[in-house]
Each structure stands twice: as C-alpha cells, then as structure tokens.
Amino acid sequence: MQEQQKKRIAIFGSTGSIGTQALDVIEANPELFEVEILTAHTNDELLVKQALQFNPNAVVIVDEKKYEKVKQALASTDVKVFTGEQSLEEAAAFDTYDMMLAAIVGFAGLKPTLRAIENKKAIALANKETLVVAGDIVMQKAVENRVPIIPVDSEHSAIFQCLVGEHRNKIDKIILTASGGPFRGRKPNFLLNVKRDHALQHPNWSMGAKITIDSATLMNKGLEMIEAKWLFNLAPEQIQVVIHPQSIIHSMVQFEDGSIKAQMGLPDMKLPIQYAMSFPQRLANNFPRYDFKKINTLSFEEPDLKTFRNLALAIDALQKGGNLPCIMNAANEIAVWAFLKNRVGFLDMTDIIEKTMNHVPFIAKPTLDEYFESDAEARNYTASLIQL
Numbered sequence: 001m002q003e004q005q006k007k008r009i010a011i012f013g014s015t016g017s018i019g020t021q022a023l024d025v026i027e028a029n030p031e032l033f034e035v036e037i038l039t040a041h042t043n044d045e046l047l048v049k050q051a052l053q054f055n056p057n058a059v060v061i062v063d064e065k066k067y068e069k070v071k072q073a074l075a076s077t078d079v080k081v082f083t084g085e086q087s088l089e090e091a092a093a094f095d096t097y098d099m100m101l102a103a104i105v106g107f108a109g110l111k112p113t114l115r116a117i118e119n120k121k122a123i124a125l126a127n128k129e130t131l132v133v134a135g136d137i138v139m140q141k142a143v144e145n146r147v148p149i150i151p152v153d154s155e156h157s158a159i160f161q162c163l164v165g166e167h168r169n170k171i172d173k174i175i176l177t178a179s180g181g182p183f184r185g186r187k188p189n190f191l192l193n194v195k196r197d198h199a200l201q202h203p204n205w206s207m208g209a210k211i212t213i214d215s216a217t218l219m220n221k222g223l224e225m226i227e228a229k230w231l232f233n234l235a236p237e238q239i240q241v242v243i244h245p246q247s248i249i250h251s252m253v254q255f256e257d258g259s260i261k262a263q264m265g266l267p268d269m270k271l272p273i274q275y276a277m278s279f280p281q282r283l284a285n286n287f288p289r290y291d292f293k294k295i296n297t298l299s300f301e302e303p304d305l306k307t308f309r310n311l312a313l314a315i316d317a318l319q320k321g322g323n324l325p326c327i328m329n330a331a332n333e334i335a336v337w338a339f340l341k342n343r344v345g346f347l348d349m350t351d352i353i354e355k356t357m358n359h360v361p362f363i364a365k366p367t368l369d370e371y372f373e374s375d376a377e378a379r380n381y382t383a384s385l386i387q388l
C-alpha cells in the first residue's frame with residue numbers, strides 16, 4: 001500500500017496558546033503531519049525548543065533583537081532562521097508547505113494570511129481579527145485562489161461541523177454560544193474596579209491574554225459574530241448570541257425547517273485545531289470526553305448588552321459594515337493592551353472604542369490599503385485618548 005503523504009503545516013504564532021496545542025496534535029499524529037514553518041514574535045526560547053523538537057525547514061523570530069540568539073541556538077541544525085515583520089509574509093510565500101495554521105493574535109496576522117491565500121495554501125484560521133478587519137477581501141481572495149478557509153475558533157468550527165452534508169440546505173440562523181466570561185451577571189458598579197488578574201480568569205478556557213480579556217468584555221463574541229458573517233455568508237440578523245455558561249455546546253445552526261444542529265464537547269481547543277488540520281477526516285484521540293452524568297445541566301441566558309456594551313458596539317459594526325469593524329478592532333487591541341498594563345479601567349475600554357468608532361471617517365467599501373489606513377488612524381486616535 002502506498003504511504004500517505006504527510007501534510008506539511010506552517011504554524012504562524014507557534015509559541016501561543018493555539019500554536020502550542022497544534023504542536024501537541026502534530027506530535028500525537030507523526031504519520032499524518034509534519035512541521036514546515038514556525039513563527040514567534042518575541043519568545044525566542046520556546047521557538048528554539050520547538051524547532052529542536054520538530055525540525056522545521058524555517059523559523060521566523062519577528063523581534064530582530066532576538067535573531068542572533070535564535071540563529072546561534074539552531075546553528076547545528078538545518079533550520080533556516082528569518083527575522084523582521086516582513087519575513088512573516090516572505091515565509092507565507094514559501095512553496096514548501098500545504099496548510100497555514102493562522103494563530104498569530106490580532107491585526108498582525110492579516111498580511112501573512114493574505115499572502116498564504118495568494119500562495120494557494122489551505123488556511124486553518126484561528127486568527128479571527130483577520131476576518132473582522134478585512135473579511136470581504138480575505139474571502140474574495142480565497143474564492144479567487146480556490147483556497148479553503150477552515151475555522152479553528154471553537155464556535156465556528158462547531159458551525160462548520162454542523163454544516164457538513166448540508167450544502168443544499170438553507171440556514172435560517174446560527175446561534176453562537178458565549179460563556180459569559182468571569183463577570184457574567186455582574187453590573188457596571190462591580191466592573192468599574194475589576195483588575196487584569198481577575199479578568200484573566202476565564203471560567204472554562206485557557207487561552208492567550210488578549211482573547212481572555214475579550215471574553216470578559218464580550219467583545220470576543222462581537223468579533224465572532226463578524227467572523228461568522230464572512231465565513232458562512234450570513235446577514236447580521238441571522239447571527240444570534242446566547243450565553244451558555246458551561247461551554248459544552250460550542251454553537252448551533254438552525255435550518256429553514258426549524259431543526260437545530262449543535263456540536264458539543266468539553267472545552268478543549270485541541271479538537272477544533274485537529275479537525276481543521278485533518279478535515280474532512282476525523283482522527284481518533286485521547287482527549288477527555290464529555291460525560292452527561294458529570295455535567296448534567298446545560299443552561300442558557302440572554303446577553304446583557306447594557307452592561308457589556310462592547311457586544312453592542314460590535315453588533316453596530318456588524319450591521320453598518322465598511323471599515324467600522326476594522327476601526328473597532330484596532331481600538332479594541334490598543335484598549336485591551338492598555339488594560340493589561342493597568343493603564344485604563346475595565347469599563348474605560350468600551351468608552352475608548354466607542355469614541356474611536358465615532359472619530360475615524362466611515363468608508364462603505366474600503367480597499368485593502370484603506371483598511372490599513374483606517375487601522376493606523378484608529379490606533380493613533382486610541383493611543384491619544386489613553387495618552388500613550
């Protein structure tokens with residue numbers, strides 16, 4: 001029998017929460033996957049450790065100050081080492097890989113992902129900001145280049161899984177589940193004084209700092225509504241959010257006959273990562289499994305849009321479209337960064353984002369350059385509000 005060719009994976013953002021879990025999946029399936037490219041921003045030590053273990057063709061350490069250290073540490077290997085922001089795009093243009101796992105956090109993930117699509121590489125997409133900022137252009141390029149974009153984000157993976165075999169059937173709506181974060185049920189007078197360490201304690205998921213704060217403010221669910229619009233070609237009114245504190249149902253699809261399909265499991269990102277990498281195949285694994293006897297109450301609530309106003313802002317951006325989601329995303333990235341540095345309070349983040357959305361001029365159908373300009377303008381304005 002002919003040996004199956006291994007899928008060559010390029011992990012952009014390999015030192016992060018998604019990146020490290022993807023490497024666990026690859027390690028468990030050496031006959032199916034091999035690592036071709038690894039990239040990090042500043043974490044040279046973990047990048048070197050990963051490179052020594054997985055022997056990729058190339059690594060990128062974006063931070064130029066760390067370049068010599070990485071080069072020296074890998075001197076006895078064949079691993080090529082690149083540095084600087086532009087090398088992310090250059091690596092995305094290599095011909096030597098089959099699939100990019102887009103696991104960089106934030107706007108920084110957009111350019112390399114676009115380059116990989118132009119390079120006709122399949123995308124396993126964790127970086128939701130890519131679609132929030134420029135979803136129309138990204139999806140259009142994917143169609144032009146016949147590139148599949150397979151969601152990794154747990155809710156979108158759930159919807160994607162519910163839609164397998166349903167391509168002839170009309171979606172009535174999708175229902176995105178949200179845990180509600182660590183402050184579910186709290187009111188503004190409590191939120192006024194919460195600090196980063198409390199906000200970083202997600203009830204169900206262990207994730208990077210930025211997305212964990214987004215979950216606490218419900219901005220994560222707003223970003224996911226916009227992400228879903230582009231991935232599944234939905235109108236804003238077809239996207240509903242429901243709070244589901246147990247994070248067992250990862251999301252649902254309701255079809256035109258009223259039937260609802262849900263995808264369920266314990267909150268563990270290894271499953272959606274593995275599914276995106278092995279699709280359309282499912283792979284056996286030893287991940288812990290959901291037991292109905294242990295978690296036997298699944299509950300649902302309406303989101304509190306008056307307290308968690310970030311979600312209301314994101315719904316506004318979803319409805320108005322144009323460059324508004326891009327502006328909101330930029331303001332949110334700066335605001336979250338400032339909150340993590342204890343420079344602004346929890347509720348200040350919403351005011352900062354709202355002011356920026358009202359300040360930067362609206363463009364109904366931006367070009368890619370205009371998205372980049374809107375992002376830069378929003379970041380500058382947000383930074384001026386915070387006096388950075």
Ligand SMILES: NC(=O)C1=CN([C@@H]2O[C@H](COP(=O)(O)OP(=O)(O)OC[C@H]3O[C@@H](n4cnc5c(N)ncnc54)[C@H](OP(=O)(O)O)[C@@H]3O)[C@@H](O)[C@H]2O)C=CC1
Pocket residue numbers: 012013014015016017018019039040041042043044062102103104105106108126127128129152153154205206207208209210211269
């Ligand atoms: N974590 C999760 O469970 C989930 C994450 N996602 C999404 O996946 C993406 C990654 O999230 P997560 O893994 O939690 O994030 P982390 O913060 O844990 O990791 C981010 C990765 O991106 C790299 N990085 C950070 N900034 C830059 C930059 N400016 N240029 C290049 N690389 C950079 C980091 O490098 P370094 O380590 O060197 O700083 C790291 O490898 C996000 O978009 C998030 O919303 C979606 C669903 C679930």
Ligand SMILES: CC(=O)[C@@H](O)[C@H](O)COP(=O)(O)O
Pocket residue numbers: 153154155177178179180181205211214215216220221269
């Ligand atoms: C794991 C994942 O996909 C996250 O986006 C998660 O959903 C965050 O939890 P919230 O539901 O609290 O936003």
Ligand SMILES: [Mn+2]
Pocket residue numbers: 153154155224
């Ligand atoms: Mn998610």
